[in-house]
Each structure stands twice: as C-alpha cells, then as structure tokens.
Amino acid sequence: MEEYKIDLTVNGEKISTTAKAEESLLKFLRRNGFTEVKCGCEKGECGTCTVILNEKAVKSCITLALQANHKEVWTVKGMEKFELGRKLQKSFVNYGAIQCGFCTPGMIITAKNYLDQNPIPNREEIKKAISGNLCRCTGYKKIVDAIYAVAVENQRSK
C-alpha cells in the first residue's frame, strides 16, 4: 500500500513528506534526520523518545507519525529556542545530571513541558513528573536537583 502525505512542523520548521500508515512518530523523525530523538525500548516504557506534540509531552514510539499530521512537534534540539529550554540545558550541565546522556533528550523535553505548566514545583512533584523517563546512570538525584534549581530560579524571578 502507498505512503501517505504528511505536513507538520518540527522545531518550528515546516516539513512536507510521506509516512507509512503504521510508522511510529519516533521512526519517522529519526528517518528524517531528527536523530536527537532516542530509541530505547519502542514499547512506551523508557521515555527516551519523548517529544512535544501540540504542547503535550508524548512518547513518540507509541504515537503514529500520521497522528502528527498538521501538528507541531518539538525535539530537544528545538529547546534552545526557549529561555526555559536553555536554562534546563545549563542546569543539567551544572548539576552533572548527564552521565551517558541517553535519557537526556527525553528528560529535558519532559521537564520543559512540565515547568511550562507548573513553573514552581517541589521535589516530590518533579519526581512524579519525570516518572515516565528512565535513567540507568544517575540515580535520578542529580536530574531532580537540576530541574529543581530551575524551579527555584523561576520562583526568584517571579
């Protein structure tokens, strides 16, 4: 069967191409050069493939590419266009919240999307917010520290 036409924007840039019916958004993005979206489990469990789809953080391995038709997608590379994204990137580096780095693209996306909705969370709320993103290296503490530092900064600049 044929491929289907798809128009979407990724990180603010318009893309017009085709996708297979059953293709996941994850495979589609990687095939089109957005390899910053990482493939861990392809089962919806690890969160490395997290992207923002129309303002919501979703796992792209359990979303059809064609479900992003006419929608807006943001990957970690687009995060530097936002002040909050830049703050999170810096804070992850400051706190050593990156070891192998495989979970980082998903973590930053989840954290950015969460802080957009709830700019001043406490540590417990942050832990819940990142509960769909697995990290095999850091033990999470440094990741929570990094996100919390941005929350504290948000509070100060309020």
Place this chain on the structure above:
Amino acid sequence: MSLFKYISPKTKDEVLEILQKEKSNACIVAGCSNVLPNIRDKEIKAKVLIDITNIEQLKGIYQKEDKIFLGPLTTINELIYSDITSKEYKVLTQAAQEFADPLVRNTATIGGNLVTASPAADIAIPLLTLDALIKIESTRDKREVKLKDFFVGPGETILQDDEMIVGIEFEQSDVNKNGYFIKIGQRKAMAISIATVAVNLEVRQNKINQIRIAAGSVAPTPVRLTGAESFLKNKEINDKLVEEAIDRVREEVKPISDIRASEEYRRYISGLLFKRAFKKLADSSIHQFTN
C-alpha cells in the same frame, strides 16, 4: 511501502461506514499505546487503521441533565485535570493518577482502556463502581450496555466487529460522588496493577444504603463484587461487619499467580484494599452525618 491502509475520518458516521464495510479487517486507533506495540509484535490481523483522534464528537467531559458524559477519546490526564471529575468523582481521578506515567496519560484514552479489556485495565475499575453505561453504535444499531456486562474474558468484550464505543455515561448521584480507588503495583510509577479495588458508598443513618465494589487484576476481567455488595446492603456499619465483608471479598475474587504476584497474595491484598477504601469512605460519611 505501508503494510496497512490508513484512514483518518472527521466524523463518527464515517467510521461506522468503514467498519460496516471492513469488519474485522479494520482496527480503530485512538491513543495508540496498545495498537502500536501490537503492530510491532505482529498481533494485528486487520489491514486498515482507522485513526479516530481527529473526531471532535468523540472528545470531552460534560454534564448532561442528571448524567456525566465522557467521550471515548477522553485521555487519562483529562480525568485528572477536568473540574467535573477531579471535584466530584474522585474515584476516577485517583485511578487516573496511578495510571502509567504522565506522558502515556497524555495520549492513552478511556475508550482504548475499556476495549483492551485487560484484567488490569485501571480505568475500568472506577467506571464499574460508578455503574457506567457504555454507548455503542454501528450502522445497523445503537445500544447501551452496563460496563459490568461489557467484558467477556481477557482481551474480549461484547463489541461486534462493526461496532464502536461512542460514549460512556454515569449518574450524578450521591453514591457516585463518594468513591475511593487503591492500586497496588510493584513500584510507584509505570506499574501494571497487582491488584486494584474501588468502592463507592452511600451511608444513611449509619446504614449502608448503596455500595458498589470493583476489583482489577484478580479475575479474568475487571469485575464487580456483587456478592459482597449484597451482603453489605442495608446493614449497620460496625467493625464485625467490615471483617465479614473482607472475607466475602477474598472468597469472591478469582485471581491467578503470575510473574507479578501469587494467587494467595492477590486474594489477601484484595480484602485489605477493600477494607482501606471502605473505611476511608465510611469514616467520612459517618462524620458528615453526625455533623
């Protein structure tokens, strides 16, 4: 080359037409959290994917006269953030908060959760104690079925291959506003339930006027525990009654042993979860009454 055909209709009627033509050759796609893993595992025989996520008629949570209506495309996160469910029907919100993780909750839908018919379908449990009605349509028929009669076996429901869920409804009654849900999993997030229990209760003058009890992961399908319910109905609440009811719950569930827990543990924990939920509700109802 695509392995499947993809259609994204704008209306419910278009979906019904396609289902009528394609029958079991078509597979509805909502949040896709079950469908995509199943496609990958080659478990889907259908050749046509009908993506229903662009159909506005199937979305939203509203009050309709004395009922609450939930579109089948309501996502798990919408149950948490909607004013209607989060203020008055906490049993639903509590179940939603224990579901997967905040990312999966952004896309997974309640219609998909019910049709999956997993014994561990978390949203089925509070919908059972709310005595929800499932609205089903095909081009030949419209019917309404109580959720307790919807499940047939693991992964199996009464839905025919030309039918879809178009809505879920429950009453805005006192008993529905007083509910409590508890889930036991292997960890705090991203856990498939080992056991879940929901209770909805209405107490009048210290007597149980209405009670509904449901449990998940302790039988081939999500179940109502009607035996324990009828045992409790119209009885005065005291500690002895609760202890007896716990035994009834443990007798009525039909769990199995699997990699997550043993049959014995599931039986034991079902009784305990029932007790915790019941006490929570009874304490607050009696307190309200004496005030």
